[in-house]
Amino acid sequence: MKRRKFIRNSALATSMLMVPKFLKAFEDISTSTFGHKNLVIVHLKGGNDGLNTIIPINNDIYYKSRPKIAIKKTETIKLNYELGFHKALLPLKSLYDSGELSIINNVGYPNPSRSHFTSTDIWHTAGDHENILDSGWIGRYLDNYGKKPYNAIQIDDQLALALRGEKINGIATKHAKQLFRSLQESDFNTILSHYDRSHETEHHLGYLYQTMIDAKSSAKYLYENALDSKLSDNYPKKSTLANQMKVIGQFINSRIDANVYYATLNGFDTHVAQVARQANLLKTYAEAMDAFVKDLKINGTFNNTLILTFSEFGRRVKQNYSNGTDHGAANNLFVIGKNLKRAGLYNLPSSLTDLDDNGDIKYEIDFREVYATIIDKWLQVDDQKILNKSFSKLDFI
Numbered sequence: 001m002k003r004r005k006f007i008r009n010s011a012l013a014t015s016m017l018m019v020p021k022f023l024k025a026f027e028d029i030s031t032s033t034f035g036h037k038n039l040v041i042v043h044l045k046g047g048n049d050g051l052n053t054i055i056p057i058n059n060d061i062y063y064k065s066r067p068k069i070a071i072k073k074t075e076t077i078k079l080n081y082e083l084g085f086h087k088a089l090l091p092l093k094s095l096y097d098s099g100e101l102s103i104i105n106n107v108g109y110p111n112p113s114r115s116h117f118t119s120t121d122i123w124h125t126a127g128d129h130e131n132i133l134d135s136g137w138i139g140r141y142l143d144n145y146g147k148k149p150y151n152a153i154q155i156d157d158q159l160a161l162a163l164r165g166e167k168i169n170g171i172a173t174k175h176a177k178q179l180f181r182s183l184q185e186s187d188f189n190t191i192l193s194h195y196d197r198s199h200e201t202e203h204h205l206g207y208l209y210q211t212m213i214d215a216k217s218s219a220k221y222l223y224e225n226a227l228d229s230k231l232s233d234n235y236p237k238k239s240t241l242a243n244q245m246k247v248i249g250q251f252i253n254s255r256i257d258a259n260v261y262y263a264t265l266n267g268f269d270t271h272v273a274q275v276a277r278q279a280n281l282l283k284t285y286a287e288a289m290d291a292f293v294k295d296l297k298i299n300g301t302f303n304n305t306l307i308l309t310f311s312e313f314g315r316r317v318k319q320n321y322s323n324g325t326d327h328g329a330a331n332n333l334f335v336i337g338k339n340l341k342r343a344g345l346y347n348l349p350s351s352l353t354d355l356d357d358n359g360d361i362k363y364e365i366d367f368r369e370v371y372a373t374i375i376d377k378w379l380q381v382d383d384q385k386i387l388n389k390s391f392s393k394l395d396f397i
Helices: 003-009 011-016 060-065 087-097 116-125 137-145 176-185 188-192 197-201 203-226 240-253 274-298 367-378 383-387
Strands: 038-044 054-056 076-078 083-086 101-108 152-154 260-265 305-310 331-336
Touching: 038 240, 038 274, 076 087, 083 087, 083 274, 087 101, 087 274, 101 367, 137 152, 137 260, 137 383, 240 260, 240 274, 260 274, 274 305, 305 367, 331 367, 367 383
Parallel strands: 038 260, 038 305, 152 260
Antiparallel strands: 054 083, 076 083, 101 331, 305 331
């Protein structure tokens, strides 16, 4: 039985479900390759409608395809003659104007899946429809270049597949103090009290105990070091994404030894009554990003941070009968950072005349080209080793 399956199925593991899940960092992993650059990934979960996010304001096909849900030109923030921001993204306009935002259009992959679960797994593993991997691309980054489990942190109670490696998993926690206290208040220490070195000869049990030891030491490290930077009060209140970004800001501003952070915003599966729902979600996203970037700038950490925002797929070009949109294919994504080489609109908007057989936008840029670029140019490690294949590099960074 594989270790991951053993941990998932064991009674001891069941007691560990009350705390964030992360795995052991092996001693033979390189400790010299981690730098001080931060990568922050935000998943707009559910399939954000890219056409109503970056709007083709002078495209008649767009307005004919969406007679009830198209965003009026007067309700957009003009970017150029062809395109405008959804008005809810107003807080991002200053980043766009200052060259700190790059919009990459028509991102997807061959033979796209329109299943939330399958497409998310493809994005998380950097696989494709024919080859969905068991480990995530960030997890493989940890496997090859990690030092400790806290080198990649998801602000949640559950760890996404993207952060799960074959040898090392990232950490899932909503707050450093919460993680530390949850271990103190659970049966964690009682279980560890039964550990002795003889367990190391028992493959699965020794591994599980070592996992728990690493959990305890990691929680202590984050608790002691993250508190060097207080949580900012300048984030929107009652916003789940803003709360996640606030904690990420605290971690980054504390200069802890972590490179990758992961956050999610749910609710983008807008089959029904899309207009108001998406507007609220985009407003939530834009306000959280605005506060986050300002927090990093105040603390001098923005220059070393790159923010990637993606959604597992876009939406169908034509609206449906419920004033919403159904699952589509290619989509736009955002990259936020200082000194971007290709800020603003990275490439031309999608064609609404040359669609695939399902009436969806065709992909122009493979999302793994985005990953390869970030891994190679930002994290400065071997992208082919992590993605298991060579992909072309883009020039947005």
